[in-house]
Amino acid sequence: MQTIPETATLLNHQVTSVLVIDHRLTASYANAAAAQLFGLGSHRLRQAPLPEMCEQLGMSTIQLERAVKERQSLTVNTATLITLDGRQHAVDITLVPLELENAASQQPLSLLELRQVDQQRRIHQQLSQDAQQQAAQYLVRNLAHEIKNPLGGLRGAAQLLDRELADPQLKEFTTMIIEQADRLRNLVDRLLGPQKPTPHTLHSIHEVTEKVLQLLALTLPQNIRIQRDYDPSIPDIAMDADQLQQALLNIVQNAVQALAGQRGEIRLRSRTQHQVTIGNIRHKLVLELSVTDNGPGIPPELMDTLFYPMVTGRDAGSGLGLSIAHNIARLHGGRIDCTSTPGHTEFTLLLPVLQQPA
Structure with missing residues (x-):
């Protein structure tokens, strides 16, 4: 029979941030996802009330304290969490009271979950951007190839003409044509950019x-x-x-x-x-x-x-x-x-x- 990992191990593999907080909003436990979300170590998160661990918690501190004290559940959707380093996150917040043995004789504890929804938005945005950009790049690549072919012929013709001209003043014009053709070729090469993975x-x-x-x-x-x-x-x-x-x-x-x-x-x-x-x-x-x-x-x-x-x-x-x-x-x-x-x-x-x- 396969051994089931300990609870802490399971929680640390969760994508959702999970904290256990008391009525003072001080965490007694924070999983790895919570430490990553707040940009702080798990030990640091347990040193002070949660509102001091971020610039904006995303919901009323008073409302959260009351819900923990009265052992109530609470849900807030798409709240804005701003961490101490100034980074903004959109999170769904869920508070659930912990039912412990001898709970009447203990301070109330609640399980606080913060699920990032901005990551889902970014995934959707990335997939959409990738599809649109690949279409744009396909168009640019085709256009670039259509430009490079006549551009090469134009530059070659200017070089041949330059060899036939004896007047230095007239050669200035062929030199200008060659320089501008090279500039356009460099621009086209930059537009094309790397297209295939290189050795890593x-x-x-x-x-x-x-x-x-x-x-x-x-x-x-x-x-x-x-x-x-x-x-x-x-x-x-x-x-x-x-x-x-x-x-x-x-x-x-x-x-x-x-x-x-x-x-x-x-x-x-x-x-x-x-x-x-x-x-x-x-x-x-x-x-x-x-x-x-x-x-x-x-x-x-x-x-x-x-x-x-x-x-x-x-x-x-x-x-x-x-x-x-x-x-x-x-x-x-x-x-x-x-x-x-x-x-x-x-x-x-x-x-x-x-x-x-x-």
Whole structure:
């Protein structure tokens, strides 16, 4: 007969955050999902009342205290939980009184469950975005190939003409044609971007981030400060380091451009998440690398098409950086999420650490 795991082990494998709280809203137990949701260790979560462990709990503290004291059940749908690091989560909250032996002689305890619903929204949004972007990329690829063929002929004709011309002033025009043809070819190549997975080898994600920051340091304005918040325990990941470096560089450069002309901060944060669904595959362990800036934010009308080719909110932008970054993440079995409000824009790169689906 197969042995059933202990209750704590079972709860730690739950995707739903589970806490046991008393009438003061202090937790005596928190599972792994709760620690991950609040961004705090289980021990830390038990040191103070729950409202002190976040900026916004998503429901009335008084109402929650009363429900625990009176051993009542409580349900709140789609509440906004804001953790101490400023991250917002949409959660369904359920409170159920714990029926314990000798409950009359003990302080009342309740089981508090917080189920993230923003992840389901992100999964749906990702699948929709992937389908739309793949259609857009298919169109762009066909268009790019149609452009490259006559462009090559145009450049070749200009080169032949250049050899026949003796007048230096006339050669200026053929040189201009060749230069502009090369510029268009480079643009088309960038539009096409990487299309197939390349060989992956094990690398530390922090090696990639540090290389990006080294490149950035050469041109980083003095008004912008870089903050690092790394988890050194993250294992190496199978990746194309050059591609991921390019993807991350595109995201960080976007943050730098968003802070143009103002004092600001860019924070790179690495963590791991358990039991995360990317596309239609659930992964046991996933790397979460976020790039956050305190700039003006992304216009709401751009959010749904942010990763499409040629979509940009800047007059001088090409609209290719985020599209390429999104495609590189897809080729690594990952995804990029974005949340943005004035003063807080966060791009989050999610990559499987363990390639086998859970």
